[in-house]
Amino acid sequence: MDTSEHTRHQDRPGDGPVTENAPPRPRDAQGTRARILHAAGAVFAERGYEAATVREIAGRAEVNQALIFRYFGSKQALLTEVMAQGGKEQLINTPAERLFETALRGVLTKGGKPGTDRLLAVYLRSIGSADAAPETVRALGEEYAAALAALSSADDSTLRAQLAMAWLLGIGLMRVVVGQEPLASAEPDEICGHVLTALEGLLSEDGRE
Amino acid sequence: MDTSEHTRHQDRPGDGPVTENAPPRPRDAQGTRARILHAAGAVFAERGYEAATVREIAGRAEVNQALIFRYFGSKQALLTEVMAQGGKEQLINTPAERLFETALRGVLTKGGKPGTDRLLAVYLRSIGSADAAPETVRALGEEYAAALAALSSADDSTLRAQLAMAWLLGIGLMRVVVGQEPLASAEPDEICGHVLTALEGLLSEDGRE
DNA sequence: CCCTTATGTAAGCATGCGCTTACAATGCTA
DNA sequence: TAGCATTGTAAGCGCATGCTTACATAAGGG
Numbered sequence A, B: 001m002d003t004s005e006h007t008r009h010q011d012r013p014g015d016g017p018v019t020e021n022a023p024p025r026p027r028d029a030q031g032t033r034a035r036i037l038h039a040a041g042a043v044f045a046e047r048g049y050e051a052a053t054v055r056e057i058a059g060r061a062e063v064n065q066a067l068i069f070r071y072f073g074s075k076q077a078l079l080t081e082v083m084a085q086g087g088k089e090q091l092i093n094t095p096a097e098r099l100f101e102t103a104l105r106g107v108l109t110k111g112g113k114p115g116t117d118r119l120l121a122v123y124l125r126s127i128g129s130a131d132a133a134p135e136t137v138r139a140l141g142e143e144y145a146a147a148l149a150a151l152s153s154a155d156d157s158t159l160r161a162q163l164a165m166a167w168l169l170g171i172g173l174m175r176v177v178v179g180q181e182p183l184a185s186a187e188p189d190e191i192c193g194h195v196l197t198a199l200e201g202l203l204s205e206d207g208r209e
Numbered sequence C: 001c002c003c004t005t006a007t008g009t010a011a012g013c014a015t016g017c018g019c020t021t022a023c024a025a026t027g028c029t030a
Numbered sequence D: 001t002a003g004c005a006t007t008g009t010a011a012g013c014g015c016a017t018g019c020t021t022a023c024a025t026a027a028g029g030g
Helices: A030-048 A056-060 A065-072 A075-084 A089-093 A096-108 A116-126 A132-150 A159-176 A186-206 B027-049 B053-060 B064-073 B075-084 B088-094 B096-108 B116-126 B133-148 B157-178 B189-204
Strands: none
Touching: A030 A056, A030 A065, A030 A075, A030 A116, A056 A065, A056 B027, A065 A075, A075 A116, A075 A132, A075 B027, A089 A096, A089 A132, A096 A116, A096 A132, A096 A186, A116 A132, A116 A159, A132 A159, A132 B157, A159 A186, A159 B133, A159 B157, A159 B189, A186 B157, A186 B189, B027 B053, B027 B064, B027 B075, B027 B116, B053 B064, B053 B075, B064 B075, B075 B116, B075 B133, B088 B096, B088 B133, B096 B116, B096 B133, B096 B157, B096 B189, B116 B133, B116 B157, B133 B157
């Protein structure tokens, strides 16, 4: 399946005189690790966990395939590492009452910070297949929900917070993975307005079910 | 990976005297097709498209693997067929103003009709990998959204309807795939109450942004 | 300078996958 | 009963995958 452009650009080991165009890159373990992580994030986001291949990640990072296993051990562990990077920063640096809007805008903004929506894409595209993905999503989601839950004094505040998180994920799914129009191209402000208005009662009100 | 119980029960072609325990099942193309479809639905829902194997589907349906390709042509086509079955019935048989609640309850009810939440699981678990899945989800979602959009006279009524659909999908994702607590075990009535209350303005109000 | 360690490389192993093929059994029709 | 299309079966082909191994090359301390 999809036997098209796979052997696009490996590395060039003995491709010619390595004089000016590509100096034989100094050995740099950290740099290599970082390039692998970056490439892995991109490929996982585009293809999903199962469809992404170690060979493509290695190719895009311009790195020998074996190094991926030397540095990360397995494809699964690589996915976990990708998901772990930059997961909780937002959670820590944002006050609770602005947390939901910040996260929502992170989902809605496409080209903002390159890591944000891509990480979400990795989550969403890998949920169905990898064993590690649901675990990671659940763990992260629980922390978000716990922070959100503190805003409401209702006795089921955690449930309310998780419902909000579910909406966030669903919107991301529709935009990033499914690409449903007009949702996918709608203005962040417009969506934000609708969602925040609708959720106002859910998150801030006291428990008056 | 996971080399555990795979060769569980093939068929027994010459396993011994076929006398009473397993009569050599009369030839029945329709029945075989149906058994394959049923098994495929289960396996796709549990494993996701990529991780599901034709061999496991055949094994669970107690059917020779080659028959799957005779009847459906390819694994992709089988997935499409699984998704196509029972997709739009609800859409046709439900009046628009009760459509969302009905669909939501379909998502929330676990053991109700065995096909409902399983179909959603197939959708969600296969979205990331299969090419056909996002297409199908988008098409179905657009029909739902169009029906819902008729309820609101706002100029962005389609967007509002899709936001509602996104919430529905997100809740399903959290419950069926991720299994986040307490959402996963919460009472349908409670979730329904929260969601419908929050969406009241979004879906019925006139456009007063 | 050599020797050890860290880094990078080439080649391939073992396996499970989707799918095909060649063939046997069954039932229908003439 | 003979002929034929339909249904079921056994075996395996070709291939891409995750991962491993055996080996080159660079850096750095003695």
